[in-house]
Amino acid sequence: MAESNVIDGRAIAEQIHADTRVRIAALKARGIEPGLAFVRVGEDPASRVYVGMKERMSGQLGIRSETRVLAENATEEELLALVGRLNAEARVHGILIQAPLPRGIRAARVYAAVLPEKDVDGFHPVNVGKLLLGDPGGFAPCTPAGIRELLVRSGVPTEGAEVVILGRGDIVGKPMAAMLCQKAPHANATVTLCHSRTRDLAAHCRRADILIAAMGQPRFVKADMVKPGAVVIDVGVNRVPDASAKGGSRLVGDVDFASVQPVAGRITPNPGGVGPMTIALLMQNTVRAAERAAGAG
Ligand code: GUN
Numbered sequence: 001m002a003e004s005n006v007i008d009g010r011a012i013a014e015q016i017h018a019d020t021r022v023r024i025a026a027l028k029a030r031g032i033e034p035g036l037a038f039v040r041v042g043e044d045p046a047s048r049v050y051v052g053m054k055e056r057m058s059g060q061l062g063i064r065s066e067t068r069v070l071a072e073n074a075t076e077e078e079l080l081a082l083v084g085r086l087n088a089e090a091r092v093h094g095i096l097i098q099a100p101l102p103r104g105i106r107a108a109r110v111y112a113a114v115l116p117e118k119d120v121d122g123f124h125p126v127n128v129g130k131l132l133l134g135d136p137g138g139f140a141p142c143t144p145a146g147i148r149e150l151l152v153r154s155g156v157p158t159e160g161a162e163v164v165i166l167g168r169g170d171i172v173g174k175p176m177a178a179m180l181c182q183k184a185p186h187a188n189a190t191v192t193l194c195h196s197r198t199r200d201l202a203a204h205c206r207r208a209d210i211l212i213a214a215m216g217q218p219r220f221v222k223a224d225m226v227k228p229g230a231v232v233i234d235v236g237v238n239r240v241p242d243a244s245a246k247g248g249s250r251l252v253g254d255v256d257f258a259s260v261q262p263v264a265g266r267i268t269p270n271p272g273g274v275g276p277m278t279i280a281l282l283m284q285n286t287v288r289a290a291e292r293a294a295g296a297g
Pocket residue numbers: 096097098099100121142143171278
């Protein structure tokens with residue numbers, strides 16, 4: 001059988017964790033334990049799962065974590081007060097407020113309240129600005145940063161490449177575009193950012209050397225939208241009904257994996273592609289925040 005074209009996100013995440021473990025050991029040798037605070041508002045089932053996975057990985061690496069949960073009907077002021085307390089706690093080096101937040105809470109106001117040096121999610125306007133300006137001193141959002149690492153560690157060049165991103169969200173699409181268009185190593189791409197108002201989306205997709213699907217439409221990308229040999233990155237996490245699955249539903253990506261895999265040069269599986277990389281970059285950002293707080297970053 002020909003070698004698999006599937007990019008193993010779990011294995012690449014493990015490479016990053018190995019480096020993170022060394023850095024954590026160095027911090028602990030100086031008496032510093034990296035600390036990460038998770039904030040959830042309400043009981044969104046997906047958010048519970050995501051935060052649970054991040055907590056578990058923190059524990060496995062030796063990052064102290066704590067999770068604060070506010071009720072679904074918590075006010076913006078209550079959430080801001082909690083963020084203020086976490087900002088002031090020296091043993092909390094990183095703060096992650098799981099999105100999406102309930103309606104009625106202005107997410108932008110909440111993310112702007114996190115101290116930029118504790119903003120391991122990279123959502124604070126200062127960190128967003130640094131990313132756009134190509135200043136490596138900020139924190140980059142974990143999913144796009146994880147995708148860039150996947151490309152780098154899989155040997156996929158971006159220099160001069162046509163990158164087409166589907167989805168202009170603040171968490172993935174926009175920062176991904178900002179990252180890959182920089183005049184810098186592992187960037188220098190020609191980036192097209194497509195969205196719900198894009199005309200002839202399929203034609204844009206077919207030009208892509210690297211196609212990044214992050215728009216939240218189950219199995220949207222089909223084989224006839226992919227140039228033969230293109231690298232396809234699937235960011236989507238969509239719950240769809242499936243009578244044969246436990247609980248009557250299952251998770252699928254934004255890419256129709258079965259039909260696209262034979263056409264693609266390389267492709268991420270879902271799960272096991274982008275997800276583990278997001279967590280790996282969160283852990284890395286947290287350790288960096290702790291190193292900086294200790295004057296070692
Ligand atoms: N919801 C989906 N992705 C993310 C993420 O990277 N960070 C946070 N805080 N919430 C999310």
